[in-house]
Amino acid sequence: MATPLKLKELSKKPDLLTHGHRMCAGCGAPIVVKMVLMASEYPLVASNATGCLEVSTCISEYTAWKIPWIHSAFENAAATISGVETMYRAWKKKGKITEKVKFIAFGGDGGTYDIGFQSLSGAMERGHDMVYICYDNGAYMNTGIQRSSATPRGADTTTSPVGSVVLGKIQRRKDLTRIMAAHNIPYVAQASPSHWLDLMKKVRKALDVDGPAFINILSPCNRGWRSKTDDAIALSKLAVETCYWPLYEIENGVTRITFKPKEKKPLEEFLKPQGRFKHMFAPGNEHLLKQLQEDIDMEWERLNKESSTEK
Amino acid sequence: MKKWNELVPGAIILDAGNAVQFKTGSWRAFRPQWTEENCIHCLFCWIYCPDMAVKTEDGKMTGFDYDYCKGCGICARECPGKKGKKAIVMVEEGK
Numbered sequence: 001m002a003t004p005l006k007l008k009e010l011s012k013k014p015d016l017l018t019h020g021h022r023m024c025a026g027c028g029a030p031i032v033v034k035m036v037l038m039a040s041e042y043p044l045v046a047s048n049a050t051g052c053l054e055v056s057t058c059i060s061e062y063t064a065w066k067i068p069w070i071h072s073a074f075e076n077a078a079a080t081i082s083g084v085e086t087m088y089r090a091w092k093k094k095g096k097i098t099e100k101v102k103f104i105a106f107g108g109d110g111g112t113y114d115i116g117f118q119s120l121s122g123a124m125e126r127g128h129d130m131v132y133i134c135y136d137n138g139a140y141m142n143t144g145i146q147r148s149s150a151t152p153r154g155a156d157t158t159t160s161p162v163g164s165v166v167l168g169k170i171q172r173r174k175d176l177t178r179i180m181a182a183h184n185i186p187y188v189a190q191a192s193p194s195h196w197l198d199l200m201k202k203v204r205k206a207l208d209v210d211g212p213a214f215i216n217i218l219s220p221c222n223r224g225w226r227s228k229t230d231d232a233i234a235l236s237k238l239a240v241e242t243c244y245w246p247l248y249e250i251e252n253g254v255t256r257i258t259f260k261p262k263e264k265k266p267l268e269e270f271l272k273p274q275g276r277f278k279h280m281f282a283p284g285n286e287h288l289l290k291q292l293q294e295d296i297d298m299e300w301e302r303l304n305k306e307s308s309t310e311k
Numbered sequence: 312m313k314k315w316n317e318l319v320p321g322a323i324i325l326d327a328g329n330a331v332q333f334k335t336g337s338w339r340a341f342r343p344q345w346t347e348e349n350c351i352h353c354l355f356c357w358i359y360c361p362d363m364a365v366k367t368e369d370g371k372m373t374g375f376d377y378d379y380c381k382g383c384g385i386c387a388r389e390c391p392g393k394k395g396k397k398a399i400v401m402v403e404e405g406k
Contacts, residue, residue: 007354008370019363019379020330025338026383030361057330061313064330196358230384230401233359 002041005200010038014066021064022056026229028219028236029053031193032135033106036217037067039200040207042102045084046070049077049111052142052221053135075115078123078132081105085128102207103130108219109150110140113176124183124212131206134176135219145224149174152244153295154288156276157224167279167288172295180214181250187213189249189258194237198247198258205251218245226275238270243300248307255306264300267293331379335362339382341401343375350398356386 003009016037023030029052037044045068048054054071057064072080081103091097105123107116112134120132139157140146147157153172156162160169181188186209191199199217206213218239220232227235239245240259244267247259268289271277280288319325343356352372357365364380366373382401390399 007358008352011354011357011367011370015363017363018328018331019376020333020335021362022333022335023361025361025381026385027361030363031359034361034363035358058324059330059333061318061324062330062333063324063326064328066328193359228384229382230388232361232383233385233389 002204005039005197005204013038016044016066017057018064018066020062022059023052024221024223024229026222026232027052028137028193028221028232029108029135030057031232032133032199032217032219035193035196035199036104036133036203039203040102041204042100042207043067044102044104045081045088046104046106047072047077047081047084049105049107049116050074050142051108051111052137053106053108055142074111076119077105077107077111077116078130079119081130082123082126082128085130089129103128105130105132107132107134108140108142109134109136109138109176110142110148112136113149113174120180120214121183124180124185124214127185127211129211131203131209131213131215132180133203134214134216136176136216137219137221137224138173139221139224141221141224150176152292154277154280154292156226156279162279167285168276175299177214177216180216181255183212184253185212185214186210187249187251189213189215190217190245190247191215192218192236192240192245192247194233194240195247195259202249202258205249224276226278227273231273235270235273238265238273241265242267242270242296244270244296246300246303248303254308255303257303257307267296334378335381336378339377339380340404341382341384342377342404343380343382343384343386343399344402345372345374346396346398346400348398349393349396351391351393353391355389355391356399359385359389361385 085103147160154168189202220235241261242265248257364376387399
């Protein structure tokens with residue numbers, strides 16, 4: 001019987017990601033990973049793209065993972081796990097293994113949106129029975145906050161610095177969740193650690209699917225976002241409530257918004273605590289704020305049109 | 312620290328979860344302090360802790376594992392407390 005998704009019951013399960021990992025204090029990624037692993041009722045095998053999560057959970061001869069875990073390179077987490085999954089299927093056919101095992105690939109936004117994109121796209125198209133989890137912190141945080149295609153427009157990063165001429169990242173962020181949905185895979189979702197129940201339900205759905213699934217999870221980074229160490233959950237909640245990061249799923253082509261804020265908060269509330277958007281609040285830069293708000297409004301409107309069940 | 316010739320070939324780690332041997336508690340500048348009377352055992356501190364440093368027993372919060380807590384303060388921030396009184400507050404180390 002599946003463990004009910006109640007904190008009281010879940011807290012009795014052993015941690016599959018142990019303490020002693022070297023992620024920064026207040027990092028969002030280990031929160032995301034622990035929730036993902038906790039939600040699973042299957043034995044798991046994971047691969048991990050290069051990134052903060054990979055380098056900090058497996059240093060030298062120490063690993064924080066209690067499940068079989070493999071790191072190969074930045075660009076091929078999805079390809080690696082699809083190979084492992086194929087071997088598992090072959091072994092199953094030969095009767096070498098009888099247990100039902102599920103496969104997960106973890107990648108940051110750099111290893112998913114940019115560098116690992118071709119291998120992810122390929123694995124999804126080939127239809128491997130796997131779940132790809134992207135923890136999106138919106139830049140290459142591990143190497144020193146370089147912009148990625150997940151970085152929101154206007155954000156100050158080390159490769160899109162705010163100067164007198166250019167004010168942060170010029171381009172709009174890539175909507176990877178929609179790109180993954182365009183692969184016509186059975187399950188695609190977007191989640192946030194602040195809404196842990198919603199996140200875990202989505203992970204369960206993704207794992208139960210017999211085929212590829214993709215979940216994009218927001219993962220605050222206090223170093224890169226230039227915020228405080230204690231606001232990972234508060235910020236991810238604000239991201240959802242301002243509709244910067246809407247929570248939705250696309251199951252067999254049907255879009256459903258899983259959480260609709262009672263009142264859509266102005267984007268400023270999410271941006272203000274983050275130093276990477278500081279320049280947006282300077283006099284004369286109101287247009288940046290307006291543009292980002294317009295981007296978000298447009299996305300939210302489109303999503304509402306596409307979503308079929310919730311009105 | 313093992314010498315190179317003592318490592319398992321193929322860079323394989325056979326001891327799953329051996330990162331627990333590395334204690335991260337020394338990173339902490341602020342420590343979370345738990346007041347049991349104000350605790351409603353909602354376990355938000357436990358679910359949101361990035362370092363699995365909140366101890367629970369039989370579905371109830373029982374304290375912190377200071378060997379690993381990095382002092383980020385998420386638990387204190389998310390603690391709803393009881394009647395407006397927080398069950399977790401951050402206090403400066405050494406005070």
